[in-house]
Amino acid sequence: MAKTIAEINEKIKKGEAVVVTAEEIIDLVEEKGAEEAARSVDVITTGTFGPMCSSGAFLNLGHAKPRMKIQRAWLNDVPAYSGIAAVDVYIGAAETAENDPLNEVFPGEFLYGGGHVIEDLVAGRKVRLRAEAYGTDCYPNRSWEKEVTLDDLAEAWLYNPRNAYQNYNVAVNLSDRVIYTYMGVLRPDLVNANYCSAGQLSPLFNDPLFRTIGIGTRIFLGGGVGYVVGHGTQHHTDVPRSSSGAPSRPAGTLAVSGELRGMDPRYITGYSMLGYGSTLAVGLGIPIPVLDIEVLKAAAVRDEDLVAPVVDYSSDYPQGTGKILGEVNYSQLKSGSIEIDGKEVDTSSLSSYPRAREIAEILKDWISQGRFLLSQAVELLPCEDREGEGGEGDG
């Protein structure tokens, strides 16, 4: 009863594919059992929306007249990396604006940075380009200033080296002062705990051993279409796992890319993290083809079966001790409070669950309407716990 992606795509084209979200599959499996669900369901859609600092965009600015080999460039006063060909630049999500007071007035607000530049471009707003060069025989121009919009750019691709973290730390503060982190504000003496994952809807929690997700997997990215281009940076799969295969530590990651045109600022949003920096919230959704019952069982995972480590961000995280204070599951985290060392601690999320739901629903609609076909990965991502790993890995 194993299905292939080609067979599922035939059903999608005919408008006959059965598509459910990673939330809906939980109830379906409970109602009908895994075997019946695996027979009837073709695709399970996932979603996540949260700050992902390792994001950015490659832009080709088009050539100036006379031509220019850009040495330094700024977009709305945010520096863009230009150490590549003449008018190619990379704007990183976490880049801060020039003259930003940073943390000099603590905690800094970081109101505008690279993530906001990307949001502005996606929203169709004008962005001021400023560029300098030393001048060459073939590229004599030394300075260039103009307003650009996404339409003016020759190419604009989001290229994110690390997104969609498979699980993440729950951040707490054991010290006696407030701390400002990339996980939000943490009040002293273990008063609050911040987490950042969509849990049962999160893409990589639903394909924990990367049995379907690989290089070339077509995905929902920022409201448009993108692709998995490889495993992300810091992709670690040698981690403790539950019986369903879900990692109980931060584990796999994805590198993804997609054209900025067609994206929507609702799913690609500039964020300011108080006392930390600016970043980009990325909306990402991955379809999981139900190739067999094992794929389905893994995707039917529930928040109560997904476990995250609690980490002290006042000392253990900054010092890199690797110490973990305990483990909690996502059902507890989403309830609003968890217990650590007998103390009740309030929880808050950085990842937007309502928006993760929205993304999984949109992807489901696209596939149901035949507008989005699944792609066969050309190579699965590294994962030593996957059966048959070491073979050719064609899933």
Added chain:
Amino acid sequence: MRIEREKGVKAMVRRKIVLHFPHEQVDKPVVSKLVRDYNIDFNILKASITPREEGLLVLELTGEEADYKRGLEYLSSCGISIQPLSQDIRRNEERCTHCGICTAVCPTLALYIDPESMEVRFDQEECVACELCIKVCPPRAMEIQY
């Protein structure tokens, strides 16, 4: 705005207001007069004096409706401008991404998660305009309106 009736006799009110004091009023005991002459209880939610010596005071007042009205008339007669507090903090619905991180700092639970939809709800009635959410909100959806 909460109005409670005690056995149908007298109408009590409990309201949060923002007072802007001109600098000549900053050093006068206006609030103590509210207590003494108008029988109004107060709770100071926020107080500050600007560099130009204008005062800002956010109060929660509790008292009988008639006293409350007369008390407010007294404040107006001192040249103090009065605004209901609910106008002060607004949420830009377009920008809010419903992550929920603001709920970690909101001291009155005016910002809270609806367990069903997991969306962030903002109850202006409970907001005391402490402004902690303003800078903590990653997409900066919470806005102050003076």
